[in-house]
Amino acid sequence: MTVPHARSRTVVALLLAWCALALGLAPGAGAATDPAVWEELAPGVAYRSFERTASHGPVRVHLVSVDLRAEGVEVDLLYPGAVAAREPLSRLADARGAIAGVNGDFFNISEVQHPGVEATGAPVGPAIGGGRELKAAVPTGQRFGPALPPGTGTREVFGVGVDHRARMGRLALDGTVTDPAGSFPLGGLNQYALPVGAVGVFTADWGGASRGRAVCGTDADRAAPCASETYEVTVRGGRVVEVAERPGRGPVAEGTEVLVGREAGARRLRELTVGDRVRVRHRLVEEGSGVPYRFAVGGFPVLRDGAALPGLDTVTAAVRTAAGITPGGRGLLLMALDGAPGLRAGMTMAEVAGLLAASGASEGFSLDGGGSSTLVGRAPGDPAVTVRNHPSGGVERPVPNGIGVLSRR
Structure with a gap:
């Protein structure tokens, strides 16, 4: 595939070089696994999938690259119009006319410890959509999700500022x-x-x-x-x-x-x-740049300045969703693992950080995984997105929010 715009071609070339080296993929490995097979979803936005062997077995990786410098490309929060509500990611994406997206934050999924109390479905961390501040973070001890890296908490966010640059921060x-x-x-x-x-x-x-x-x-x-x-x-x-x-x-x-x-x-x-x-x-x-976020979603960092955060889990593997930022904040990577039988061995958090770095990210952020992991994309001319990975539960799990890639072209 030819990705338009010189800067987009540069980003893709770097991605291919890094992935070929880090993932041990040889040229001509075949259409199903070759990282050189890209599908253009819109100018500056491309999708690919490939297989590799992680520490616990085979996995299939689904990846969307986003050039924030491409004309008309924007990234925003997908959500059902209320903080305490859930819908399948594909429905959220289609409601916004998104061309790609992944599921977002961990959320209040169950209340077995409190009989008679209903789970709200609300996300853990802060959320901003379209510049609108929707919610703040719950106390760290009240979160759902895997163990956090040392020194992090529920205020961590991944987002894009009004300056059109992606970054991680705390709100x-x-x-x-x-x-x-x-x-x-x-x-x-x-x-x-x-x-x-x-x-x-x-x-x-x-x-x-x-x-x-x-x-x-x-x-x-x-x-x-x-x-x-x-x-x-x-x-x-x-x-x-x-x-x-x-x-x-x-x-x-x-x-x-x-x-x-x-x-x-x-x-x-x-x-x-x-x-x-x-x-x-x-x-x-x-805490940091002072540039207001136009969009922000909760989760936790796994990669900073090209290096995995100390203390990341190197043992527990699961189906994961993550997002990465290329140097300078002008590019995004959205990643979800496949949940299909035979390909859902999963990856550890340390492996996710390594995969993002190998794919060209200098910063990386973990989003909700397991049955929530979903990546969608819409090919040019298609009326709706399709789910590109196989959710591990067999069907899409309703989620409270996600990251949506929008294009005005």
Whole structure:
């Protein structure tokens, strides 16, 4: 395949050279496994798949390369229109007219430790879509997913800034609640888990799922019991309009904010009465460049400056999804392993980091894997995307978000 634009051709040439060396693939290995067989999805966007043998057995790798310098190419968050909702990736991609994509963040998939509490389906980390800040990160002890590399946590994000450059970073919540008695910190934004003693806010972006999960577990233990001391305050038009002893459920209307408190946070909210004026302020703040994200999704880093992070798991293999950034932040790699029988031996986190580096990435980021791992692509002229890998569960698992590649050409 010929990839248009000189810079795109350069990126692909480097990818092929690195992969041929690092993966031990010989020229002429055959169409099913030859990394030189690329399918152009749009100018600056290409897809390929190939097989290799990892430490636990054979795997098939599905890879999309994205040149962010190509005219009309954009990357954004795919999600169902609500934080606490899930849909198959192919449906999310088609709803946005995406030409390619992979599944995104780990999420609140089950609540076996809390009988009677429903899983929200909400993602673990921060999320920004189209420049809109949708949610902040849950406490690290409340996350779902494999063990984190040392020194990382739930605030880690992979995204693209308003400068059209990709990067990894950390996003923290900066917020306050101001009422007649003064101001106090806001501890959560559309999160399925709030820090102990905190007050969090739920907006129309949350969706209709129950807010009850937000007061269960602790900062260090996801399975800890739900808080016995809770309170909920509904604010509309800057005034308290309703109060309740327990968190509720159902959609939050535009222009309405629902404050949920646990322990000390609940006691603070109890001081409010219907009619009181309340102002809620929140934003996501990055530790680093200061360039605002147009899109960001949660997960955790596995590769920095071309080197695997210390402490990555070298033993446990699984079907994985990951994203990489080429030097300078002008190119992306989206990767998912296949879940088909005979090809789903999986890779360790250390192997994923090595694969991304061998494919030309200097930075790498792990996304949700296992039954969630999905990569989609749409060929020119096709009305919809197709799932390019085989999900390990046999069908697409509904997911809360994903990374979508869009093209205006």
